[in-house]
Amino acid sequence: LMVWLRRCTHYLFIVVVAVNSTLLTINAGDYIFYTDWAWTSFTVFSISQTLMLAVGATYYLTFTGVPGTATYYGLIMTVYTWVAKGAWFALGYPYDFIVTPIWLPSAVLLDLAYWATKKNKHSLILFGGVLVGMSLPLFNMVNLITVADPLETAFKYPRPTLPPYMTPIEPQVGKFYNSPVALGAGAGAVLSVTFTALGCKLNTWTYRWMAA
Numbered sequence: 348l349m350v351w352l353r354r355c356t357h358y359l360f361i362v363v364v365a366v367n368s369t370l371l372t373i374n375a376g377d378y379i380f381y382t383d384w385a386w387t388s389f390t391v392f393s394i395s396q397t398l399m400l401a402v403g404a405t406y407y408l409t410f411t412g413v414p415g416t417a418t419y420y421g422l423i424m425t426v427y428t429w430v431a432k433g434a435w436f437a438l439g440y441p442y443d444f445i446v447t448p449i450w451l452p453s454a455v456l457l458d459l460a461y462w463a464t465k466k467n468k469h470s471l472i473l474f475g476g477v478l479v480g481m482s483l484p485l486f487n488m489v490n491l492i493t494v495a496d497p498l499e500t501a502f503k504y505p506r507p508t509l510p511p512y513m514t515p516i517e518p519q520v521g522k523f524y525n526s527p528v529a530l531g532a533g534a535g536a537v538l539s540v541t542f543t544a545l546g547c548k549l550n551t552w553t554y555r556w557m558a559a
Contacts, residue, residue: 360553361407365420368399369427376432376446378491386527389491392448393484393531394538400424400450401479401539404457405471405546410553414462421454444494449486453479457543468547476543480535484528 375392378385403424404417428447435445456478457471464470 357410357553361410361420364403364406365423366427368403369424369431372396372399372424372448373428373431376428376448376487376490379444379446379494389484389488389527390530390534393487393527394534396448396450396487397453397480397483397535397539398542400453400483401457401476401542402546402549404454404479405475405543406549406553408457408461409468409471409547409550412466414458414466417454417457417461418451421450424450446491446494449490450483452486453483456482472540472543472547476540477536479543480537480539481532483535484531488528 372392372395375396378389378392381388400421404420407420408414408417410416425447432445432447436442457475460475460478461467461471464474
């Protein structure tokens with residue numbers, strides 16, 4: 348009974364982490380709604396997405412010990428977000444304007460780092476963390492530039508959660524305009540190592556809690 352209770356508790360934690368990761372990043376693809384500060388938002392959101400993906404995927408990956416689990420976790424986040432973004436479509440936004448953040452390639456790199464280093468946790472933290480942090484802003488920028496006429500669409504469909512006085516009147520150049528990908532990837536490469544370590548530590552804490 349205790350074995351099953353502990354196992355179910357672990358899976359419950361995984362679901363909670365996956366759901367909360369998605370909830371915390373659910374609007375992270377909506378950079379273009381912040382037309383005044385789109386690239387600044389992109390940089391900040393890149394870091395927030397890196398945090399939620401790296402912590403959750405590493406936690407899940409080190410729990411199972413099976414390379415491929417991080418990708419599965421990224422898929423869970425992606426599907427949850429697709430469902431949530433359906434709300435934008437229901438509000439009348441066109442499909443080619445709804446941006447879902449791309450987590451899967453970064454999750455694949457995390458799995459590869461774990462597999463290639465023969466499940467070495469320290470290598471996972473260092474190599475996997477850097478790979479996730481550097482890759483996520485890159486993939487999301489590719490994702491973002493595929494949006495059709497983003498500025499025109501943003502003005503046609505002002506973000507419903509913004510009060511009228513915050514709706515952009517005319518686009519301004521954001522503080523981080525020059526290189527949002529470089530800023531996001533640079534910060535991510537450093538911070539993701541910490542995020543990944545946190546995912547590993549979370550797994551250790553969970554085991555100790557269940558074994559008590």
